[in-house]
Amino acid sequence: MNPLSTFQIIQKIPTVLPQAATILSLIFLQFSAPGAPVRPSGTIGYLQQLNEEDWILKAEALHYLSENKVPEALESILKITKDEKERSWIRSRALVAYCKIQNSQDIPQTLSTFASSSDPVLREGAAESAGLINGNKGVDISLKLTADKIKSVQLRALASYSRIMGEKAWPLAQEMTESLAEELIPLAVESLALIGNQEALERLKELTKSSTNKRALIESLSRSTNPKVLPVLLNLLENTSTDDANFAYVISALSKNNNEILSSSLKDLIRTGRDSALFVAARIITILFQDPDLGKELLSALTTTSAPETLEAVMIALGSKEMNPDSNTEFFITHLKNETPEIKILSIRCLSHCKEANLYTLLKETIKDDESGVSIAAINALMEAPLEDAPTGTLVSYLEDVLVSTDNVIRKAAFELLGHAGNADDFEPALAMLGEALSGTDTVRREAVAEALGSIAPDNGIANVARRQGYVSNWMVLGTFLNDKEHKAFANELEPEKGIDFEKTYPSTYVWALQGNQRRDGEKPIEREIGWSEASVNKTNGMLMMGPLLPPPGTFSIAYAVSDFNSEKDQDLFLSLDGDDAFKVWLNGEKISEQVAPYLHRQSCIASQGNIKIKLKKGKNRILVKSANIEHEWWVRARITDANNKPVELF
Amino acid sequence: MKLITITFTIISVLALGNINAQDPPSQSVGVARLTPEVRTAITKGLEYLSKEGSQRADGSWGGDQNRVAETSLTLMAFMLQGHVPGRGQYGRKMENAIEFLINKGKERRGYLGTPRNHAGMYEHGLAVLALSEAWGQSKNPRIKSALTRAVDVILRAQNKEGGWRYSPEPRDADLSMTVMQIVALNSASEAGIAVPQTTIDKAAEYVLSCQDQGSGGFKYTAGGGEPNFARTAAGVMSLIMCGQRDLKATQRGIAFLKAFPESKFKSTNHFHYAHYYAVQSMYQSGDADFRAWYPKISTEIVGKQNKNDGSWSGSYGQAYGTSLSILILGVPYRYLPIYQR
Incomplete structure (x- = not known):
């Protein structure tokens, strides 16, 4: 789209000007005068939303703007209240919103009009709004509407009257809240909560018990700021399942109270000693209000007969990082021996939050637990523990049971922990304990053990781990010779293939082309002299990584790797080969394999050929590999096994 | 110890009455001779x-964008030849430059870079480097105070991976910015400002994570980018400063630099x-490599x-190009602690 020319803009002025004025006024609202209160984000959107046709959007905007008391909305809202084409319910909500934002002693004309309207929905709006007028100017209207012919209007008016009059409203409320139909209970509850005297609260509790509409009840109760209502909400929570949506709704209502009041109510709740009360208190602490003092109350109220769910909830509450879990270490340690695996796991997790606890000491027995979930949780916790806590030099014996566990998952986790927390001092004991797996036929186990050992092996240990798995691990390497994307040099016979002489040096060339980017036309390859050098596999999975062994840059390159080894006898074995990008292999001068992987830019290109039957002669044998690389990873790997895929060690 | 040696050398030069700093005691240091053309x-x-007119009234050099960086480099260019702040031919100008840098730190709670400048942490690192070197030559206590605060900014801005990036906050990291901070910290440490070893170790870890395993060159970030000559030079230098000269990774980086074709060297x-x-x-890296290079x-x-x-x-103006050219040519002078082995 082309930008508008000045002329086009001038032409459009009549149409864009009103829109621009609106936008500018909205911007002005966002960046109002210095010192003005900061508008909540979204204000502009909600102001626009007041003009929507959709009543749901309009109601949402009214709610938001009144909750945030946005004075700029007053004019538009007043218009809605006066719009006779608008539905009554929206006009009624608009009046409530207007009075909330206005927050003054003035009674808007609309309120009086609605109060005497023949439309009960408008009267109900007037009844609710009367309670929002500051001072006691709304008393007359609300009192008048308590005698309305419609019960819901009466009760709305009673709530407003109670909001203004407080305890003085009790005689009227006593009369009006007796023998109510169930659907009216939530409306009555609001009045009783606002009155807040002993009698009103007793009536409130009775009504609460007989109501099934919990959602409306909670909503009514949450509109009261009377702290005496908190026990009612807590009681409701005790009788609400955590799976019930109302549970979260009560929590939300509780969150409107200040911490001091909430803490005091929770203490009272905990001191009842009821299992359900402890459960609810623990949940509130976890979700809403982390206070270590409440944690102490919880702990002292807990008994040996507490239900597992309660114990679990208490542990979750006490284990949270904000609850000073270190002060509850003994509690968590005790439950490491709990009969229930879930509780044991929870104890482990809680202990892992204790900064002062040495998990290696505490979980020494737990990692051997018969229940695999417990054992794995313990190992996982140790993975997160400070490395300096790990037993130096004795980690392998510490982990002995899990390292040789029959459970694959535990073993794998144990190998990972050994690799993570172990060091070179642990290598020899680990090799002694696990070495057998390296020469076994269980590939998954072999690779996991090799990886763990590789993580703690000293420099000279890597090749040893690889060799015990049957990988050819000691090589002589020579490179690089110039290759290209079509592998032409790979296809051609180069000098080293005509005869190996480790003393000989070779003229070679290379190009400076990184990551597969072709050199420029006419760019001359650079000459250099290369010779053979010793190399060991540098990964426990048997890979001979060419990059670190050969001069840079390693792209568009050919290299040779030779390994001489002895066989005790003439024997038929199997050779498996793989490499990135391409290889040719000769055994005792005879070519036995050639594989080229299709080139993929900046990706691994792995060629492989498994189980090539080979004949070894007694005495010295020689394997020669020609390896090619275009870019990215460059490696080769060779493994010799017997017919059962068991590694054969050759020297 | 290095610092003492340098200071001693400078003092000796002055004591012998050889106050012409352009004529240092030796132009061939160990392996490479400063030819008359180079001098x-x-x-x-x-x-x-x-x-x-080259230096501004506030003591800075360069354009509006990267004045802290250009001033730092220029200050180092003077020090490279043995000129001392407050003395001799360029002493006044150098002192003014030092004041400019110190004032920048005062304005911004120790941060010496230009706010909202993408290269802010480069500037900060270069300024720390220049002030550290200056602190070795002029025991102005104001330099030490500015340096201490500036080093603190670097320490606090190291991210979880051990690296640094554009702003003085521990967010993301790249090799280039990390190297700059390593060089700055190394120099500050040589000047006697406390730098925790863990900071250096973590920084070295980050640099190592940027090495391309295939070629041995260094990439822009641990996650990606093509290895190239500039990044590899920076990566190698920083690893050496972290005490990792003999590391295989460092040696691979040096091999990468040495294999870099001469045809591309100039451009x-x-x-x-x-x-x-x-x-x-x-x-x-050593005498043989330097002699060839x-x-x-x-x-x-x-x-x-x-x-x-x-x-x-230079890419960022004449002051940048001139001062860096001098710093490259003048390595054999070894007056700057950073040019010590």
């Missing part, structure tokens, strides 16, 4: 930087930046000097 080029370059991207780190890497780069740099005014053009 003339450096002198002309310094004259260009000190000519009337490599970020020419001054790349060769500033490369020449130091080769110097730190220095003549090539010094000939190249001398050839690029504007013959009429003694300046060098």
Whole structure:
């Protein structure tokens, strides 16, 4: 789209000007005068939303703007209240919103009009709004509407009257809240909560018990700021399942109270000693209000007969990082021996939050637990523990049971922990304990053990781990010779293939082309002299990584790797080969394999050929590999096994 | 110890009455000789930087964008030849530059970079480097105070991976910015400002994570980017400064630099930046490498000097190009602690 020319803009002025004025006024609202209160984000959107046709959007905007008391909305809202084409319910909500934002002693004309309207929905709006007028100017209207012919209007008016009059409203409320139909209970509850005297609260509790509409009840109760209502909400929570949506709704209502009041109510709740009360208190602490003092109350109220769910909830509450879990270490340690695996796991997790606890000491027995979930949780916790806590030099014996566990998952986790927390001092004991797996036929186990050992092996240990798995691990390497994307040099016979002489040096060339980017036309390859050098596999999975062994840059390159080894006898074995990008292999001068992987830019290109039957002669044998690389990873790997895929060690 | 040696050398020079700093006690340090052409080029370059109107009234050099960086480099260019703040031919100008840098730190709670400048942490690192070197030559206590606060900014801005990036906050990291902070911390540490070893170790870890395993070159971030000459030079230099000269990874980086074709040597991207780190890497790598490297780069740099005014053009202006060219040419002077082995 082309930008508008000045002329086009001038032409459009009549149409864009009103829109621009609106936008500018909205911007002005966002960046109002210095010192003005900061508008909540979204204000502009909600102001626009007041003009929507959709009543749901309009109601949402009214709610938001009144909750945030946005004075700029007053004019538009007043218009809605006066719009006779608008539905009554929206006009009624608009009046409530207007009075909330206005927050003054003035009674808007609309309120009086609605109060005497023949439309009960408008009267109900007037009844609710009367309670929002500051001072006691709304008393007359609300009192008048308590005698309305419609019960819901009466009760709305009673709530407003109670909001203004407080305890003085009790005689009227006593009369009006007796023998109510169930659907009216939530409306009555609001009045009783606002009155807040002993009698009103007793009536409130009775009504609460007989109501099934919990959602409306909670909503009514949450509109009261009377702290005496908190026990009612807590009681409701005790009788609400955590799976019930109302549970979260009560929590939300509780969150409107200040911490001091909430803490005091929770203490009272905990001191009842009821299992359900402890459960609810623990949940509130976890979700809403982390206070270590409440944690102490919880702990002292807990008994040996507490239900597992309660114990679990208490542990979750006490284990949270904000609850000073270190002060509850003994509690968590005790439950490491709990009969229930879930509780044991929870104890482990809680202990892992204790900064002062040495998990290696505490979980020494737990990692051997018969229940695999417990054992794995313990190992996982140790993975997160400070490395300096790990037993130096004795980690392998510490982990002995899990390292040789029959459970694959535990073993794998144990190998990972050994690799993570172990060091070179642990290598020899680990090799002694696990070495057998390296020469076994269980590939998954072999690779996991090799990886763990590789993580703690000293420099000279890597090749040893690889060799015990049957990988050819000691090589002589020579490179690089110039290759290209079509592998032409790979296809051609180069000098080293005509005869190996480790003393000989070779003229070679290379190009400076990184990551597969072709050199420029006419760019001359650079000459250099290369010779053979010793190399060991540098990964426990048997890979001979060419990059670190050969001069840079390693792209568009050919290299040779030779390994001489002895066989005790003439024997038929199997050779498996793989490499990135391409290889040719000769055994005792005879070519036995050639594989080229299709080139993929900046990706691994792995060629492989498994189980090539080979004949070894007694005495010295020689394997020669020609390896090619275009870019990215460059490696080769060779493994010799017997017919059962068991590694054969050759020297 | 190095610092003491340098200071002693300077004091000895002064005591012997040889106050002409352009004529240091030895022009051939160990392995490479400063040819008369190189010495003339450096002198002309310094004259260009000190000519009337080149330094601003506030003590800075350079354009509006990266003045802290250009001032830091220029200050180091003077110190490189043994000029001392407050003394001799350039002493006043150097003192003014130091004050400019100190004032920047005062304005911004120790941060010496330009706020909202993408290269802010580069500037900060370079300024720390320059002030550290200056602290070795002029025991102005204000320098130490500014340095201490500036180093603290770097320590606090190291991210979880051990690296640094554009702003003085521990967010993301890249190799180039990390190297700059390592060089700055190393220099500050040499000047006696406490730098925790864990910071250096973590920084080295980050640099190592940027090495391309295939070629041995260094990439822009641990996650990606193509390895190139400039990044590798920076990576190698920083690893050496972290005490990792003998590490296989460092040696692979040096091999990468040495294999870099001469045909690309002259026109490599970020020419001054790349060769500033490369020449130091080769110097730190050893006599044979430096002996082979220095003549090539010094000939190249001398050839690029504007013959009429003694300046060098650079990606960020004449002050940048001139001061970095001098810093590359002047490695054999070894007056700067950073040029010590």
